[in-house]
Amino acid sequence: MAKAQSRYVCQSCGAVAAKWAGRCEGCGAWNSMTEEVVEKTPGGLSASGRASRKLAFVDLHSESEPQPRLTCGLAEFDRVTGGGLVPGSAVLVAGDPGIGKSTLLLQVAARLTGSGAAPLARCAYISGEESIDQVRLRARRMGLSQAPVQLAAATSVRDILAALDGPEAMQVVIVDSVQTLYIDSLESAPGTVSQVRAATQELIRLAKKRGFSLLLVGHVTKEGQIAGPKVLEHMVDTVLTFEGDRGHHFRILRAAKNRFGPTDEIGVFEMTDAGLEEVANPSALFLAERRGNIAGAAVFAGLEGTRPLLVEIQALVSTSPLATPRRAVVGWDSGRLAMVLAVLEARCGLALAGQEVYLNVAGGLRIGEPAADLAVAAALVSAATGQEVPEETVIFGEIGLSGEIRPVSQVELRLKEAQKLGFTRAWVAPRGSRGAGRPKSGGDGLTIEEISHLQDLVARLEGPKRRALRVQPTAG
Ligand code: TYD
Ligand code: MG
Numbered sequence: 518m519a520k521a522q523s524r525y526v527c528q529s530c531g532a533v534a535a536k537w538a539g540r541c542e543g544c545g546a547w548n549s550m551t552e553e554v555v556e557k558t559p560g561g562l563s564a565s566g567r568a569s570r571k572l573a574f575v576d577l578h579s580e581s582e583p584q585p586r587l588t589c590g591l592a593e594f595d596r597v598t599g600g601g602l603v604p605g606s607a608v609l610v611a612g613d614p615g616i617g618k619s620t621l622l623l624q625v626a627a628r629l630t631g632s633g634a635a636p637l638a639r640c641a642y643i644s645g646e647e648s649i650d651q652v653r654l655r656a657r658r659m660g661l662s663q664a665p666v667q668l669a670a671a672t673s674v675r676d677i678l679a680a681l682d683g684p685e686a687m688q689v690v691i692v693d694s695v696q697t698l699y700i701d702s703l704e705s706a707p708g709t710v711s712q713v714r715a716a717t718q719e720l721i722r723l724a725k726k727r728g729f730s731l732l733l734v735g736h737v738t739k740e741g742q743i744a745g746p747k748v749l750e751h752m753v754d755t756v757l758t759f760e761g762d763r764g765h766h767f768r769i770l771r772a773a774k775n776r777f778g779p780t781d782e783i784g785v786f787e788m789t790d791a792g793l794e795e796v797a798n799p800s801a802l803f804l805a806e807r808r809g810n811i812a813g814a815a816v817f818a819g820l821e822g823t824r825p826l827l828v829e830i831q832a833l834v835s836t837s838p839l840a841t842p843r844r845a846v847v848g849w850d851s852g853r854l855a856m857v858l859a860v861l862e863a864r865c866g867l868a869l870a871g872q873e874v875y876l877n878v879a880g881g882l883r884i885g886e887p888a889a890d891l892a893v894a895a896a897l898v899s900a901a902t903g904q905e906v907p908e909e910t911v912i913f914g915e916i917g918l919s920g921e922i923r924p925v926s927q928v929e930l931r932l933k934e935a936q937k938l939g940f941t942r943a944w945v946a947p948r949g950s951r952g953a954g955r956p957k958s959g960g961d962g963l964t965i966e967e968i969s970h971l972q973d974l975v976a977r978l979e980g981p982k983r984r985a986l987r988v989q990p991t992a993g
Pocket of ligand 1: 612613614615616617618619620621655658659788789790791792793
């Protein structure tokens with residue numbers, strides 16, 4: 518590292534000061550001054566002593582084969598990274614404290630070094646949070662003590678760089694966590710924006726130079742941001758978030774950004790007392806706690822990346838004593854819920870305005886697909902009318918503002934998964950010309966019923982409480 522000098526830059530207006538201040542003198546913003554390192558270049562760019570080099574432009578096409586990706590053999594992890602780690606790239610694994618990041622990366626390290634199916638790789642695990650004994654203890658509990666992972670406990674970036682910048686470089690370097698690293702030329706404490714940014718920058722620079730894959734662990738702050746705000750996300754090639762509900766055993770690894778693969782893939786793991794176990798069939802896991810048929814529950818056949826995923830959606834509708842009834846959603850978009858409620862009211866004559874509405878995606882999963890609209894509507898209508906959705910039925914379709922049900926993608930994949938899990942009926946969006954000629958029965962005992970309008974769905978769920986909820990629908 519070159520000898521560095523620091524200055525303080527306002528993150529909102531860019532004003533520069535020599536000393537830290539609580540308030541920026543330029544724009545008056547509070548708490549916006551952060552430390553930045555300046556590396557000395559005498560004079561301006563043109564005045565500097567170094568002669569400029571002429572840039573050599575090249576073609577997009579290349580004759581040489583790119584270096585193969587490193588797969589660790591944990592299929593759930595490899596899929597989320599887009600098919601393995603790219604040499605020279607940086608991956609940030611972010612998540613709440615205690616969610617299992619260290620556990621996951623220790624397992625990845627052990628698999629990479631040969632206890633998995635993949636070819637051997639030289640892999641270093643640098644722990645800044647736990648001592649060597651603590652990591653060893655964890656490895657023993659998980660049965661990984663024999664894996665030839667190079668373990669070190671360090672927090673000084675200078676030391677880490679010196680250890681890694683050698684001829685027989687590592688292929689994978691894991692740093693747990695980036696918030697514990699510090700650069701001694703900066704005054705601020707480890708974990709501050711300037712430290713995290715500078716440390717990451719140095720490590721990424723070395724990763725590119727030596728061609729190793731860098732895996733960084735990052736904690737998420739209370740507000741749900743990766744500490745050292747967005748800066749870190751921009752610097753790395755891939756951001757993986759590791760999520761899960763404290764009350765549940767399973768954890769979901771999701772690609773939030775990936776320069777080398779798709780971002781809609783998820784990996785599902787289950788936390789056991791011997792570490793994380795891959796879940797090859799997540800639908801079965803998410804539906805495991807389903808209690809027969811109850812009003813207000815509907816099974817949605819969704820899609821996460823390339824994988825179909827069945828989840829239960831639960832709704833509760835009850836009369837509210839409040840002037841503004843409460844609406845609470847877990848696992849789905851509240852704006853989308855408001856839209857479905859409005860369409861149910863305006864096009865189907867269900868009076869839901871005075872009702873409290875609670876919606877929950879079972880198991881702690883978060884759904885982003887509009888294809889869940891129809892299943893959400895079914896759960897809501899079923900909760901409101903007291904009429905259960907018929908047994909063993911999966912539902913999917915997008916709802917338009919006039920109440921029409923729109924087709925969704927990957928119908929066959931969703932139906933196949935439903936069939937595999939023993940479902941016998943599917944309420945789906947009309948399949949248009951592509952599906953028109955197909956038999957209505959899926960062959961293996963799956964009856965497919967197309968629903969073209971929301972009124973159609975409401976009619977199927979006429980129940981004991983329906984009359985009380987009736988208002989006059991607007992013509993749609
Ligand atoms: P950890 O990987 O330390 O979390 P992070 O690095 O994200 O802070 O995991 C911590 C939790 O995982 C801890 O509460 C205990 C649990 N755990 C298990 O249930 N089984 C195990 O085999 C291990 C290693 C951890
Ligand atoms: Mg940890």
